[in-house]
Amino acid sequence: MSEIVKIFLELAKIPSPSKKERPVAEYIKNYLAKYPTIEVLEDRTGQKIDGNCGNLIVKIPGGSPHILFDAHMDTVAPCDAINPQLKNGVITSDGTSILGADDKSGLALMLALIDHLMTDDFPHPTCTFLFTVCEEQSLMGAKLLEQKYLDSVDYIYVLDGEGPIGTAVVKTPHGCKGTLKVIGKEAHAGVCPEEGINAFVVAAEAVSTLSIGRIDEETTCNIGVAQGGTATNVVMGELSLQFEARSFSPQKLEELTNHVKETFARVCQQYGAQFEETLQLGTPGYQLADAAPILTAFKKACEHEAVVYQGAACGGGSNANVYRMRGINAVNLSTNMQNIHSVNEQIAAADLEKMLTVLKQLLQKVK
Ligand SMILES: [Zn+2]
Incomplete structure (x- = not known):
């Protein structure tokens, strides 16, 4: 089993409804404890929303530009007891709960990307990894993130979309x-x-x-x-x-x-x-031009990995809407989670692996 799939299965087992993300935050902190130079910051959003956890921020210095990856730690219910099953390459719950690929797929990808940055020696952009709380409740975690964490950020890639790998959400209402x-x-x-x-x-x-x-x-x-x-x-x-x-x-x-x-x-x-x-x-929608620079690097990364890029419309919002409202160039990328917010939720192991290769390429292509 690949490392990314292993991380995903471990994350999926941890219940983390909105405002009760603490156990997942502890998993992330423990996972990153092997890197003495990494500091995991936690903001005060938890206190502000009466939750038990704030947004986690991990910054890895590098060159320019400064890019930020975002995924949310909370899931919808039912999520009291999640028993992920891997069968024929597809991960599901046991049918009594959600799986929580929305958005533990994004979390697993971010942890695997941090591993890549910390263990493989290559010139890379400055990267911030933002693990947000309370996305499922009106995008509260992203709305309450302190501005200082966003000030120098050039591009934000939110890993919380649906559609085949290679899909960028370029239009939301x-x-x-x-x-x-x-x-x-x-x-x-x-x-x-x-x-x-x-x-x-x-x-x-x-x-x-x-x-x-x-x-x-x-x-x-x-x-x-x-x-x-x-x-x-x-x-x-x-x-x-x-x-x-x-x-x-x-x-x-x-x-x-x-x-x-x-x-x-x-x-x-x-x-x-x-x-x-x-x-x-509500939080404003957005529409990105096909030539938008934030899409250029993603398209190149997809092409390098023989993944078909497509810009898609999505009927709902994500944290990308909040960051765009706050003036930062953001887009939501698909992890190909499927049937989200239901007990039939699923994700393919191969899609997690594929998206990781695309994101590794994105780090090379972003300018
Ligand atoms: Zn989500």
């Missing part, structure tokens, strides 16, 4: 979500319904004039949760709808959310109801 609340008026439904304003009826009329679902090829919206009412004999006084919208175009996102808000406000006014909303923009 902008998003907006929150509550749309219609406040009508309660009244006895049998005695005096005419004194009430049924919030459901008002909301239904507003929704019926809107498009919900796919708006166009780059824009979607959804009402995912509806909560309201108290009893069958009471005119529904309030209805709250959980709404989200996504678009690769920030302008279209703004137009759509404004249209939704205006429609609800207008219909509520017609019925004498009130309208409240808490819609908020």
Whole structure:
């Protein structure tokens, strides 16, 4: 069994739900203890989010540019007891838990890359390895990382994407979500319904004039949760709808959310109801040009390893979105983890090995 697969299997066995990443952090510190010159720093993010662990930072000096690799230590549930199985070259859980390839594949790759930098003598760029906490909860760890760790960084490669090895996430949507609340008026439904304003009826009329679902090829919206009412004999006084919208175009996102808000406000006014909303923009999406320098080195590395490069769109965000929002050139690369956030999650041993060779080449090609 290759070293990278061995590291991955050891990491996968360690439960690390968000805010409880400490055991994985200890594994990483112990793993790196064999290198006396390596200092593993831990920031104060753990205290800030009421977790038991902060982000870990390992910097290995070298030439320029300064590149940073990122992977997150936390996983989603169920992850109390994980028994990874390696069969026919594919690693899965035993079917009762997630595997946690999201994102222990990234962690294993980073540890193997550190081994490469520490044991093989070659000119290399300055490399920072960032092991983040709480990615699965609104990318909190990356958002709270102190700026001083990012100041001199030129490029960030996040190892947390899906798709075949060679995939870079070059396009992610902008998003907006929150509550749309219609406040009508309660009244006895049998005695005096005419004194009430049924919030459901008002909301239904507003929704019926809107498009919900796919708006166009780059824009979607959804009402995912509806909560309201108290009893069958009471005119529904309030209805709250959980709404989200996504678009690769920030302008279209703004137009759509404004249209939704205006429609609800207008219909509520017609019925004498009130309208409240808490819609908020999420971490911004991004779109990279095919010629972006951060992609050039990755493309060259892929080519050297006979891996097909592809730029892909992804419907969700990653820590790369946070770093780009913070002004640093970042991209998310795939480790080919599959069926993530499910008990069918899996990753191929050969893909871990292949991605390691690509990343080793990336260190040679990045300029
Ligand atoms: Zn992830």
